[in-house]
Amino acid sequence: SVFSAVTIGTDMLELDCHITKDEQVVVSHDANLKRSTGVNVNVSDLKYCELPPYLCKLDVPFQRACKCEGTDTRIPLLKEVFEAFPETPINIDIKVNNNVLIQKVRLCLRRSERVTLTVCAEMRYSNSDIPILFSLQRVLLILGLFFTGLLPFVPIREQFFEIPMPSIILKLKEPHIISKGHKFLIWLSDTLLMRKALFDHLTARGIQVYIWVLNEEHEYKRAFDLGATGVMTDYPTKLKEFLNNMSA
Numbered sequence: 254s255v256f257s258a259v260t261i262g263t264d265m266l267e268l269d270c271h272i273t274k275d276e277q278v279v280v281s282h283d284a285n286l287k288r289s290t291g292v293n294v295n296v297s298d299l300k301y302c303e304l305p306p307y308l309c310k311l312d313v314p315f316q317r318a319c320k321c322e323g324t325d326t327r328i329p330l331l332k333e334v335f336e337a338f339p340e341t342p343i344n345i346d347i348k349v350n351n352n353v354l355i356q357k358v359r360l361c362l363r364r365s366e367r368v369t370l371t372v373c374a375e376m377r378y379s380n381s382d383i384p385i386l387f388s389l390q391r392v393l394l395i396l397g398l399f400f401t402g403l404l405p406f407v408p409i410r411e412q413f414f415e416i417p418m419p420s421i422i423l424k425l426k427e428p429h430i431i432s433k434g435h436k437f438l439i440w441l442s443d444t445l446l447m448r449k450a451l452f453d454h455l456t457a458r459g460i461q462v463y464i465w466v467l468n469e470e471h472e473y474k475r476a477f478d479l480g481a482t483g484v485m486t487d488y489p490t491k492l493k494e495f496l497n498n499m500s501a
């Protein structure tokens with residue numbers, strides 16, 4: 254759950270937000286609660302107090318089965334997460350185009366006085382106080398500049414470089430379903446993107462490099478060997494153990 258992800262020292266929290274019928278902003282990956290609670294309802298159709306509790310077994314997209322960590326099964330409000338973790342950078346993703354939700358998140362950010370620690374898809378370029386993420390176009394531009402040797406001469410205003418590890422896509426499907434052409438593209442993007450020299454250059458310029466969504470030890474190892482600042486994972490405890498072993 255969200256809360257256990259931080260108590261064990263994860264560097265940055267990645268949250269998805271949705272709005273309830275009574276306009277409360279809650280932290281939930283999906284708009285529909287079937288997967289997380291077993292009840293087929295949409296967050297937007299219920300008042301906050303009517304939301305069902307989480308199931309203790311969650312299915313997460315990048316790994317088949319997942320045991321939830323921690324015991325609080327209530328779906329948290331965004332402001333509670335802010336209050337509970339005042340120092341942790343939080344990356345908020347608003348996937349639905351809902352103006353009320355965006356306004357409410359803005360308000361929440363302002364109230365908690367943590368604008369400088371929070372990033373949010375729709376606000377990326379609209380408020381200079383909010384650290385910004387690289388959009389896909391910018392990632393491609395940065396890659397082009399990197400491979401032409403021009404990157405050191407170009408100013409960068411983003412503060413977080415968040416990219417997937419393309420090879421994890423191969424885990425999501427049965428190997429024989431993926432065509433040769435598709436496999437080649439995945440291999441090519443993985444080879445282009447997973448560059449130690451690129452990560453070293455960005456981190457030397459103060460830009461944090463995060464790689465998602467890694468759930469296996471060999472993936473953690475690869476990311477940190479490449480010089481990533483951090484990784485996003487569905488298994489914070491597993492990641493913590495890996496980090497402890499690495500520093501031991």
Ligand SMILES: *[C@@H]1O[C@H](CO)[C@@H](O)[C@H](O)[C@H]1NC(C)=O
Pocket residue numbers: 285293294295298
């Ligand atoms: C949830 O919302 C989606 C999209 O608006 C809709 O298609 C679906 O029927 C809704 N589900 C329920 C259980 O109301």
